[in-house]
Amino acid sequence: MIEKEVTIVNNAGLHTRPAATLVKIAAKYQSEFFIYKDGLAINGKSIIGVMTLAAEKGSMLNLSFEGPDEEQQAEEIVNYFNRGFDEL
């Protein structure tokens, strides 16, 4: 299992478009992807769950990846967060 911590860097936060892209990236891989924030455990492959976070700029999220292709999944997802969902 891989665990990472990321911060939301774009102004609009984790809104619908990035949430949908995030879920799409996560679903490409077999590994389970979970997001933890404020005591919520969110399955990163579920769009409703990711939108529940309503994560604003500056908020920190804990990510966990577990499965056969966890490394590639973690890399691509963390990269997407760090790019500010291509909105920077």
Place this chain on the structure above:
Amino acid sequence: MIKIDSRNTKRKENISVEFFFETARDKFKLKSYTGEIGFEKLICDQNIHRPGLALAGFVDLFTYNRVQIVGNTELRYLQQLDSTQRRQVFERLLQFDIPCIIVTDGNTPPEEMVSIAQNQGIAVFGSEYSTTKLSYFVGDFLDDQFAPRVSIHGSFVDVYGVGMLFIGKSGIGKSEVALDLVERGHRLVADDVVILTKKGENVLIGSGTKLVKHFMEVRGIGIVDVKSMFGVRSIRFQKRLEIIIELELWDNTATYTRTGLDNKTIDILDIELPYVKLPILPGKNVTVISEVIALNYLLKHFGYDTAKEFENKLKESIRKKTEEKDNRTINYFEHDFE
């Protein structure tokens, strides 16, 4: 399986007196005698306390950090003191860092109490309710506020009044089962993110999050609003959790229960809950099976355990057969003319 750790459990450390007053004002018929003084103070303990002995002067084990409830007995004791004595009593009592004081039964708090509390920055509230009733209300309210909660990925449905939580890997079809159950007249509590709150010692109450409410994602369609699509009868806000069902792909090596005698349980926040592992196979109608699980649970609740009943019948039948054999031996002796 359900993972529960510090990352998905949460427990409030404290609530402000302001939050307590604003939330509970109407429910407990509260009014404030000290305006907004002491609203910034924090309540950190879920228990309440009646400061009878502390008023009388014994402050050794005074649990001052709790909400203090002053009832008729305390007020009668204070009435028989003169004003200087009362002042002394309150100066001693209110030097402690008390979160707030509630005077019950529609009584007006003594002047000395209000003025010293104001100086010390402690809120004094009054309630119409009797001490016993208010103690219960406040205790229950604080119990709920400080209850541990856990967030779980799954679908939560009320099936024939039985709270069923479906868990399993993403894409296995939890939402589809929930949708199918709603179609058959059952009620959706939450989909995707379910928050379970411990109520009392052995009850877990599940609900959805404020934002999601009764929205649901169905793969291939997108987001569906169950409330507007199926109407208000298809939803509910909260439900006691009674059974956990884990959906998984059929696994040849796994063993699934065949008789129902071996009841499995799962532990969530120190509460044991019945747990069923349900394999998914082509042609297997999980919705109907879920309904059957709910009905079986209800039967058990009303004292009829299907698996046990069947076992008893089998035992009885075996016993009769052995008895019949015994009869034959006796018959043999009867016909043995010597």
